[in-house]
Amino acid sequence: MSNTVVEVKNLTKVFGDVTAVNDVSFSIEEKDFLILLGPSGCGKTTILRMIAGLEEPTSGEIFLREKLVYSSEKKIFVPARERSVGLVFQSYALWPHMTVFENIAFGLRVQHLNSAAIKAKVKEGLSFMQLEEMANRYPQEMSGGQQQRVALARMLVSEPEVFLMDEPLSNLDAKLRLEMRAEIKNIHFQTGATTVYVTHDQVEALTMANKIAVLNHGRMEQFDKPKAIYKHPATLFVADFIGSPTINKLKGVLQFEEGAGICSVRGDSFKLVTGYKINTRVQEGQEVVAAVRPESVLVDSVKGHEGSINIFSAEISTVLPAGPETILQVKFKNYILNLLITQDVDYLAGEKVDIYIPPKEVLLVNSSTGRLIPPSMNTQ
Amino acid sequence: MKGRGTKLAKLVEQTSFLPYLIPGIAFGALYLSLFTHRIGPIPALYGTFLLVALVCIAKNLPFTGRAGITSMLQIGSELEEASEIAGAKWSRRFMKIILPLSINGAISGFILVFITVMRELSLILLLVTPETRTLTTMTFRYQEQGYSQFSSAISVLIIAIVVAAELATRRLTKNKAI
Ligand SMILES: Nc1ncnc2c1ncn2[C@@H]1O[C@H](COP(=O)(O)OP(=O)(O)O)[C@@H](O)[C@H]1O
Ligand SMILES: [Mg+2]
Numbered sequence: 081m082s083n084t085v086v087e088v089k090n091l092t093k094v095f096g097d098v099t100a101v102n103d104v105s106f107s108i109e110e111k112d113f114l115i116l117l118g119p120s121g122c123g124k125t126t127i128l129r130m131i132a133g134l135e136e137p138t139s140g141e142i143f144l145r146e147k148l149v150y151s152s153e154k155k156i157f158v159p160a161r162e163r164s165v166g167l168v169f170q171s172y173a174l175w176p177h178m179t180v181f182e183n184i185a186f187g188l189r190v191q192h193l194n195s196a197a198i199k200a201k202v203k204e205g206l207s208f209m210q211l212e213e214m215a216n217r218y219p220q221e222m223s224g225g226q227q228q229r230v231a232l233a234r235m236l237v238s239e240p241e242v243f244l245m246d247e248p249l250s251n252l253d254a255k256l257r258l259e260m261r262a263e264i265k266n267i268h269f270q271t272g273a274t275t276v277y278v279t280h281d282q283v284e285a286l287t288m289a290n291k292i293a294v295l296n297h298g299r300m301e302q303f304d305k306p307k308a309i310y311k312h313p314a315t316l317f318v319a320d321f322i323g324s325p326t327i328n329k330l331k332g333v334l335q336f337e338e339g340a341g342i343c344s345v346r347g348d349s350f351k352l353v354t355g356y357k358i359n360t361r362v363q364e365g366q367e368v369v370a371a372v373r374p375e376s377v378l379v380d381s382v383k384g385h386e387g388s389i390n391i392f393s394a395e396i397s398t399v400l401p402a403g404p405e406t407i408l409q410v411k412f413k414n415y416i417l418n419l420l421i422t423q424d425v426d427y428l429a430g431e432k433v434d435i436y437i438p439p440k441e442v443l444l445v446n447s448s449t450g451r452l453i454p455p456s457m458n459t460q
Numbered sequence: 461m462k463g464r465g466t467k468l469a470k471l472v473e474q475t476s477f478l479p480y481l482i483p484g485i486a487f488g489a490l491y492l493s494l495f496t497h498r499i500g501p502i503p504a505l506y507g508t509f510l511l512v513a514l515v516c517i518a519k520n521l522p523f524t525g526r527a528g529i530t531s532m533l534q535i536g537s538e539l540e541e542a543s544e545i546a547g548a549k550w551s552r553r554f555m556k557i558i559l560p561l562s563i564n565g566a567i568s569g570f571i572l573v574f575i576t577v578m579r580e581l582s583l584i585l586l587l588v589t590p591e592t593r594t595l596t597t598m599t600f601r602y603q604e605q606g607y608s609q610f611s612s613a614i615s616v617l618i619i620a621i622v623v624a625a626e627l628a629t630r631r632l633t634k635n636k637a638i
Contacts, residue, residue: 169538171538174542175561
């Protein structure tokens with residue numbers, strides 16, 4: 081017996097003439113921390129609300145612990161209150177006419193616990209979220225960060241089967257957001273609760289998730305581990321959305337280097353050698369985008385690299401130091417490339433440099449489909 | 461709560477604003493000419509307090525409508541959904557969340573309209589008879605007949621009632637502001 085906790089199959093939601101969620105399928109297991117990631121309006125909240133039972137899908141199926149809670153075909157819709165899910169709303173949705181204690185106790189009262197048990201559980205929840213002194217406050221008398229802790233405590237004490245969180249950190253300032261990231265990760269570590277978490281912040285997704293579903297216009301572009309999403313994006317959209325600074329994209333057509341048996345990309349005025357082997361599944365002349373991560377481009381340290389391939393002269397246009405790392409924007413032909421360097425070198429704007437793009441770091445995207453040419457064809 | 465933002469709801473809300481755009485005295489005259497004779501099953505309402513009440517209700521519908529609808533349906537549907545997630549049945553959600561939250565809005569909506577009506581003159585001037593006088597029309601009559609001291613005294617009384625009502629609202633909705 082598998083330990084699938086949440087499974088959605090062909091989930092679709094149409095609002096009027098907007099398809100908010102389009103044929104999305106995935107499943108997650110015990111202790112998974114899934115992040116639904118994508119730009120605003122891509123359907124993340126709608127998916128979360130459908131899992132919670134607050135929104136009825138248009139079609140598809142949803143299973144919670146292998147129990148069918150929604151099916152368009154079988155006409156099953158289990159309401160939210162019977163699903164055993166916890167939800168932290170983006171707005172927190174704390175009840176303004178109740179004290180913090182009552183906010184947290186509400187779900188326990190619904191479960192008909194006796195008052196001693198309720199008191200003990202609320203107290204435990206309060207101390208877990210370091211809110212002991214706040215029990216008698218009203219939500220509107222607290223800071224955003226404190227309200228968020230109350231919302232988390234309210235979810236925790238009910239011990240739901242699945243934690244759902246909708247951009248819980250989006251209303252916090254940058255410093256607090258970093259702290260809460262660690263705190264939520266710690267909650268997940270301590271409770272082991274299966275979590276579905278929504279964010280549009282790719283850094284948040286990479287740091288917190290053990291699985292990421294990248295969404296775009298209601299469609300799921302990729303479902304994978306964070307490392308795989310970063311290293312092997314399935315589409316140009318994913319490659320572009322993940323990573324900061326943004327991935328570099330160079331347009332060109334595919335050209336075969338018969339002698340070496342590999343592919344290169346011929347652009348306007350450059351030739352970029354890739355690590356892709358000549359293969360029957362790629363065609364010479366195919367329009368492609370060569371995508372290269374900012375940290376993969378090396379600057380000035382060109383000595384020791386085989387031959388003189390993929391070494392280009394460029395000019396530094398902007399230097400953006402950020403503590404331990406520096407972002408360089410360099411002018412190369414008619415492109416501005418983003419580079420991320422960790423060496424402690426002081427570059428100046430206007431400086432001429434040589435850049436080196438290692439062939440094995442080049443990802444190829446089929447321009448007509450927007451999909452990556454599978455890395456399995458890569459020599460690496 | 462569903463049903464918010466539907467076309468019908470918007471239509472109702474928008475038509476309820478029409479009376480507000482018509483000048484009070486004209487609106488009063490309209491009701492006067494409408495209700496001096498009996499029309500079908502509706503008896504002649506002129507001279508009854510009901511007519512005064514009716515015209516005040518119609519005129520203030522936009523406010524009451526807004527206050528009522530907003531407080532009841534837009535308390536933030538997420539607040540209700542949060543209680544649904546907590547496992548509460550509809551009855552408990554209504555008693556513990558919707559009702560306590562909208563009662564504030566209802567009270568402040570009521571007081572707002574109460575204060576407006578207390579100060580209403582032009583709207584009801586044509587509709588009152590000696591039996592259905594209100595404080596404002598009394599000040600008008602006294603002023604007309606030269607009893608300006610009586611008139612001023614009643615004005616002070618109106619102000620006192622309005623201020624008291626305002627203070628009462630503040631007390632009632634204190635600490636519970638949404
Ligand atoms: N209740 C609704 N009625 C109509 N359209 C909606 C509703 N909820 C969401 N949408 C639309 O569905 C799309 C996805 O919304 P949402 O799931 O909130 O996106 P996200 O959370 O990723 O920003 C958007 O285009 C939004 O306008
Ligand atoms: Mg959202």
